[in-house]
Amino acid sequence: MTNLWSYFFGAKDELDPAMRDLLDKGEITQEEVDRQLTIMEAEKEEVQAKHQAEIDQWYARNVNQRFNLPADARLPLIAGGVSIWSGCFGFYNGLKAASLKYLAENAHRLPKKKGGWYFYHKRKNHVCYMKGMEAAFKNLARTNILVVGGLFGTEALLDKARGQIDFLNTTVAAVAAGATYGGLFKLTRVQTVNLMRQGLWLGLAGGLFQDYFIYKRSPQDVWYAKYALHTGEKLADA
Structure with a gap:
């Protein structure tokens, strides 16, 4: 998923040149790009939330160690x-x-x-x-x-x-x-x-x-x- 993100989008959610070419040629619409961006952003937030939950659980288990x-x-x-x-x-x-x-x-x-x-x-x-x-x-x-x-x-x-x-x-x-x-x-x-x-x-x-x-x-x-x-x-x- 990270490779796909870096391929299509830049560090600041800017379109990758390859994706920009597809948009310019009309092979993909802006709505499709926005939808994919929304999905990937939701997946990213889900992974971050899961990771933070694991950290919180680990800290709760070992807080008094x-x-x-x-x-x-x-x-x-x-x-x-x-x-x-x-x-x-x-x-x-x-x-x-x-x-x-x-x-x-x-x-x-x-x-x-x-x-x-x-x-x-x-x-x-x-x-x-x-x-x-x-x-x-x-x-x-x-x-x-x-x-x-x-x-x-x-x-x-x-x-x-x-x-x-x-x-x-x-x-x-x-x-x-x-x-x-x-x-x-x-x-x-x-x-x-x-x-x-x-x-x-x-x-x-x-x-x-x-x-x-x-x-x-x-x-x-x-x-x-x-x-x-x-x-x-x-x-x-x-």
Whole structure:
């Protein structure tokens, strides 16, 4: 339908030169053109209305989801952002560490001639870039396991299992992420406990922050706010 529209009519409902020629030759009347234009305009409005209805339905289903996105859309977006950040960070650190290591390993046999320095730097760049890429993928995998799996993935699973989106799920997920980090990087027990404690407070703050936005959109979807309002009404009546 779009191709037919662009063939006969311009961007501002002006006749296409081909259609203008047909009109000039009398092979088609102006009434037929107007009728076709009316039909196509009605079809266009119908498609737009249907598309807008689908958008409204999607928004109504996900208005109180975290970040206004369902888990199957939210997690890939988070994973993509985390992958870009952690990959760049890991590549930079790996490149820097490999450069210092290469310099230390070859400090006793530095080149004496100009050609030797050329091949020295050529090999150094190759080694450093390879080590940087290796570090980037390792850091990317670890960070995705921690952030996407340990935090947001656990949070989404708890949301689905409990059938309730609230700060409790975020808090438990943050504590689990701290434990995952401690096990992944082989930290001591004291360090892991400290991370879990930090995750507790950060998860609590982050969960309440998200609940606040859900409450602003739909107060009845925050169970403890609904309970507090109901209790307040009872006290006021008493």
